[in-house]
Amino acid sequence: MTTASLTIQGQHLNYLRKLLLTADGKERAAYILCGRAVIDADPWDGQPHHKFISCEVISVPEDEIISSSAEHITWKTDSFVWALQAAQAKNLTAALVHSHPEGNDEFSTQDDTNEPDLIQLAQNRNGSDTQLLSVILTPDGNLVGRLWVSPQEVIPLRMIRVVGDSIRLHYPNRGLGVSPPAFQRQALAFGEALNQDLSMLRVGVIGCGGTGSAIAMLLPKMGIRNIALFDRDIVEDTNLNRLHGARQPDADAMTPKIEAVARSLVELGLGVRVKTYQAWIGEAECRDALKSCDVVFCCTDDHAGRLMLNRFAYYYATPVFDMGLAIEVSQGETPNFQALDGRVTVLAPAPGHACLLCREVINPVIARDEALKRTNPAEYERRKAEAYVIGEGNPSPAVVLFTTEVAIMAMQEFVHRLQGFRGEDGSTAHRVRKFHLMSDRKPAATPNPNCPVCGSVGVQWWGRGDVVPFLNQVE
Template identity: 40%
Template sequence: MTRVTFTILEEQRALLQQSIFRDESEYAALLLCGRSRSRDAWTSEEEERIVAREIIEVPESAFIKRSPVGLTWSTAPFYQAVKRAEPQNFAVAVIHSHPAGYLRFSSADDIADKETFEIAFNRLESDRPHLSLIMTPDGRLAGRAYGPNLKPRPVDMIRVMGCRWRFTYPEVNTETARPAFDRQVRAFGQQSTLDLSRLRIGVVGCGGTGSAVAALLARIGVRHLALFDTDFIDETNLNRLHYSTRTDANLRRLKVDVLGEAIAAIGLPISVARIPHHVEDIEARDALKSCDVVFGCTDDHLGRNVLNRLAHFYFIPIIDLGLLIDPRSDGGYDAFDGRVTVVQPGSPCQVCRGLIKSDIMLGEGLRRKDPAVYEQRRRAGYVADAADPSPVVVTFTTEVATMAVNELFQRLNVFRGANGAASERVRRFDEVKEADLLPSGKSRPGCKLCDRRRYDGRGDMDPFLDTAS
C-alpha cells in the first residue's frame, strides 16, 4: 500500500489559519502542492509525499452558503486550481475550517469531498492522490487522500515545519514509550520520544561527526535510520570513528556496514538502511526523499549542495554540522569552532552563508566522474587542488554531534523555550566563555533558493532538484 504524507511550513499553516477563520462559519481555501514519489528505504513501500507550495485564497463570492457546521461553494475555484496543477503534475489540497473544534470529517464532508474530487479525476489521467484537509481554531490539522476510486484514506503523517517541528500520525497520543527510555521521558515527556520512534532520519557522512550522531540517535529512540557514505574504514579513522576497529580497517569494511551493525547490536529496536552511495547519485535518491530529517555530516560541497536544495524542494530539514580547527604557527588558533546549522525555507541557505563554493563543487564532481580529466585540468590550473585533510579530534566532533542532536530535541519539545531555536549555533572551543547563539545571517539578494524562494515545496522535477547532471 502507498503511504501518503503531507508537509507544510508553519508560516503557510498560520496564513491558512488566518484565511479560513474569518468568523464563526466554515470557510475554505486551496493549496497547490508539489509531489514526491519514492520507495521507502525501510519498508520498500511507496510514499506519496505532498508538499504545500502555494496558498490559493477563495473569494467570499464563491460561497453559496456558510454556517458553523457546513458550507457549499462553487466548484470553479477548485477547477481552476486543477487546471494549474495539471501541467506540472502538482496536487491540489482542499482545506476548510471546523470552527467548533472537531478534528474529524463529517458526513457532509464525505459527500462534498467525493463530488469535488470526482471533478479532478474526470479531467486528469493521473491516478496520484489529492488531499482534503480540515483545521480547528487552535491550528491542528487532519487530512485524507482521494484517488480515482474516490474512497478516502487517512494521511499517514502530517508534518508542520517551522521553529518547532510537529508531526501528526494516526497513533499520536495513543502510545507509551518503551521502559528503556524512562529517564528520557522523565526529562522531556513522552511525545518527543514517541515522535523519534516514528521519524525516518538520515545521516549523510559516517565519519567522526556522523558516527557520533548515528550512535546518539539510536540511543534516544530513533527506529528508522539511514546511513549514507561510500567510504571504507582505514587506519586514519580509528581515532575518531565510533565503533570502528583495527579489524575493520584491515578488511577495509564500509563505514555504513560497521556503524549499522554496531547500532543494531545495542539491542534497542531499530531498522538501519545502509546506502553506500553519494547523495547526488540516483541510487541514493529514494532513501534521501524518504527521510523526515537529515543530518549533514559531510564536508564535501557537492553533497552539501544536494542537501541544501533538498530542504527547500521537499521541506526536509537539514541539520548540518561542521568543525573548523585552524592552528597558527605560534601555537594558537585562528579558529576552533563547532557549528550546527538548520537548513529549511525561511532561513539563509548554505550558498548564501558561504558554506558551499561553486568552484570547489565543480572540482569534486569532476574528480568523481572522470579522475583523469580532473587531474589534467588541475595541473593546468582550471580546477582547484583537493584540500588537505582538516585537523580533527574525536572529543570535538562528538561534542558537535551532541549539539546537533540537542537541536533536534529543541525542535521537537522546545526545552529551551518557544524562542530557543536558532538557524545556526557556533561553539568556540578555544574561548573560556561560550557564545552559543549567533545571528542567523542573511540571504543574498536574488538567491533563487532562499531569497526569491522559487523552489519552496516544488517536490519532484526533472532534472532532480533543478541541477544539471
Template identity: 30%
Template sequence: MHYQLRFAGKHYKSLQQHLFPGDGKEAVAVVLCGRYERDGISILLTHKIELIPHNECERDSNFVRWKTERIIPLLEEAEKHNLAILKIHSHPTGYPQFSKTDDESDNELFQSVFGWCDYDGVHASAVMIPDGKIFARVFTSSMETFPMNKISIVSDVITIIENELVAEDEFSLRTRQAFGDATYQKLKQMKIGVVGCSGTGSPIIEQLVRLGVGSIVIIDPDIVEKKNLNRILNTTIDDAKNSRAKTDVLYDAINKIGLGTTVKKYNINIFDSREVLDDLITCDTIFGCVDSVDGRHLISQLTNFYLIPYFDIGVRLDADGKGGIKSITASIHCIQPGCSSLFSRKLYTSKRLADENLQRQNPEDFRELEKQGYVHNANVDRPAVISINMQISSMGVNEFLNRLHPFKDELPEAYAKVTMDYTRGCIMNESENDFEQDLLSDKWVGRGDCKPFLRLTEL
C-alpha cells in the same frame, strides 16, 4: 499504499491565519501539491497555496460554500505537471472528523478535479481545528477515500501526526522524563537520515539510537582507515586493517546495541544512487555531516523539493602555520524548506559549487581546486578533533530535540544557526529573520517529482 501529507512551515502559518480569522466561521483554501510516488508510498507536498477570500464565500460555523472557478489556474497547472489538489478548510467548533457536509462537497469537488486532470494520482482533503491540528484523507480516481497515515509540518517546530502509538520501553525512561512521552512517541516513529558517518556523523548516529529513534538511514562512501580511528565511534584497528566500510561498522554497532532501531546502510556517494535519494526522501529529518559543498547543495535541493527538515553540521579548525591551532569553530544550520538556504546564508558560492562539481565529475579536467578539510593552511590531514566533533554533534541533536519539544528560553526560530567559537569561549545564535530568503528555493519548495530530478541534469 502508505499516504503522507507534508506542509512547509510558511504555508502552514498562512493557512492557519486564513482559516481562523477570529470570527468563529469556517474558511477554505486550496493548495497545489507536489508528489512523491514510489514503492507503495504516496507523499503530497504543499507547493503553492490559494487562499479563498472570505468575502467570496458563504460562511457559517458549520459550513463554507465557495465558487470553484477561482482554482481553475491551479487545475491547469496540476494537469500540466501531474500535481495534486489539496482542499483544506477549518472546523472552528473543533469537530474532529469529516462531516456529512464535508463528504458531499468533497465528492463534488474531486469528481471535477479528476475530470480535469488526466493523471490518476490521488488528491486530498484536510481539516484544521482550532488547536492547529490537521486530519486528512485522500481521494483515488475511483473516488475511494483513505486516511492520511502521516501528516508532517516542517516549521520552527517539527510536528508529526501519526495514526498509531508505540509501546514504551524501559530504556527510554530517562528520555521520556527529560523530553516527555509525546517526544518519545515522535522519535520512535521517525525515520532519520544521516549523510556522512565520520567525525560528526558517528556521534549523531549513536545519540539517535540511544534516544530511541525508530529507523535510521546511514550513508557514506568511504572505508575505515587508521588516520580516522581517532574520531569515528565504534571503529577498531581491525576495521582499518580490513578496510571495512564505515557504514558496515556502524550498522553492526547499532544492531549490537539492540534497542530496536532499524537501520539501512549505503556505502556509496549520494550522487551515484537514486535508491539512496529515494530512501532519504521518505525520511522525517536529515542530518548532513559532509565536508563537500556539492554534497551540501544536493541535500539542500532534496530537502527543499520534498519538505524535509535539514540540520547541517560543520567543524572548522584554522592552523596558525606553526604547528598549532589558531581558531576552532563549529556550526549547526537548521534549514527550513522555502526559507533561507546554505547558499543564501553565504556558506558557499556558485564558483565553489561549480569547482567541486567539476572535481567530482571530471577530475582529469580539474586544476588547483581549493583543498577542503578541517584544517586550512597546514599540512595536516584531518587532525584529532573528536572532542570538538562530539560537542557540536551533541549540540546538533539537542537543536533537533528542541524543535520536537521546545525547551529553551527563546523560541526555536531564534536558533536557525548556532555557532560555537571554542577559542573565544562563546556560543552565538542567529534567527531565520537574520538571513536572506533564497528566492529560487522558495520557487521550488514542495515541487516533489519532476524532470530532471531536482532540476539537476546529472541526476
C-alpha cells in the same frame, strides 16, 4: 499498498490559520497546491509512498461562500476549478483544506458525501490519474488528512508534518503511546509525545565520519528507530580515534564506514532498523531513501554533497541539519588554536533564512572540482597538474571531543524544534560555537534576492518536490 503523507511549510500553516480559524466560529475553506515526491519503495516498509509538499495557498473568496456555520460550509465550485487549472499548469496536486471550529478531528458524514464528487470533477477536468488531498484544521492546531485516488478509493495520510522554525508532527493516535522502559526517564524530561514522535520519524545521516557516526549513535539512544546511513568511504587507521562504532579489525579489513556504524547501532538492542547506502549522496540510487527521510543530518565534508542537500531541503521541505568543524592551528612545536569553531546550520524553507550558499559555507568552485574528481578522475588530475583545480593539500586537524560536541549541538537543535524546550524563540538557524573562547555566536546572513535556492528567485521552487532534472541540476 501505496501510502501517503503531507508536509506543510510553516508559513503556509500560519496563513491557513488566519484564513480558516475566524472569530465568527464558522467553517472556512482554502486550497493548497502541492508538489510531490514519488517513492517507489520506502526503505523501511517496502511500500510505494507519495509525499506531498505545500507550495502555495489559495483562499476561497468570500463571495463564493453560499452558506457557513460551525458545522458546515458550502461554496461555489468556480474557485475549485481555478485551483485545478493552476495545479495542472504547474504540475502540482490540489488539496482542499477546511476548518472544524468545534474541534472535531474526524471527517464528517457531509465530507464523505461531498468529496467523491470533487475528486470526480478533478479527474474529469485534469485527467483520470488526478489525485485530490483533503485536510481538516482544528482550533487547537490538529491536522488530519486523506488522499482521494478515485471516487471509490481514499488513503488516510500516514503523517502530516509542519516544517519551519519548528517541526510539528500529526498522525493517528499521537500522544497515546507509552514509552519503552529504555526511554521512560527521557519521557520524564520531555513528555511521552516526544518519544512517540521520535519513534515515528525516518532519519538520514549523510557522512559517517567523526560527526556523522556520533549523530548515528545518538539517534537510537533518543528513540529514533528508522535510520538511513549514506557514506562511500571505508574505515582507516587515521579515523579510529573519532569514528564511533569502528574497531581496529574494521580498519584492517577496510570495512565500509556504514557497515561498522550500522553494526554498532543494531547491537544496542533498541529495535533500530538501519538501511545503508555505500554511495555518494547525489547518486540516483540514494534518491528514494533520501526522499523517504523526514529529517536529514548532513555530516559530509564535501562541498558538492552540501550543494545538493542545500537545494534538497527547499525543494522537499525536509529539514537538513548541516554541521561543520573548523580547526586552525599555528605552526610550531606546540600549536596554538587560531580557530576552533563548531557550526550547526538548519536548512528549511522559511522567509529570511539564508542557505549555505548565501552564508558562504559552500564554495561552488570546490564543489565543481569535487564533481570532476568523482566523475572524471583522469581529467581532474590533468587540470590539477595545470593548476585549474584546487588540490587536496594537507589533512585537516580533527579531535573526537569537538566532532562529538558538534553532533550534540545538532541533536539539541533537532529536539528543540520538535519539543520546544528552549521556549518560543529558542530555534537557531545558524549557531557557531567557538570552543577555545567558550562562546556561542549566531552570525546573521541575508538571502541574496537572486539566490536560486533561498532568494526571491528560488521561492517558486520551495516544496516542488520531484522535478526533471532532479533539483533542476544538470546531470
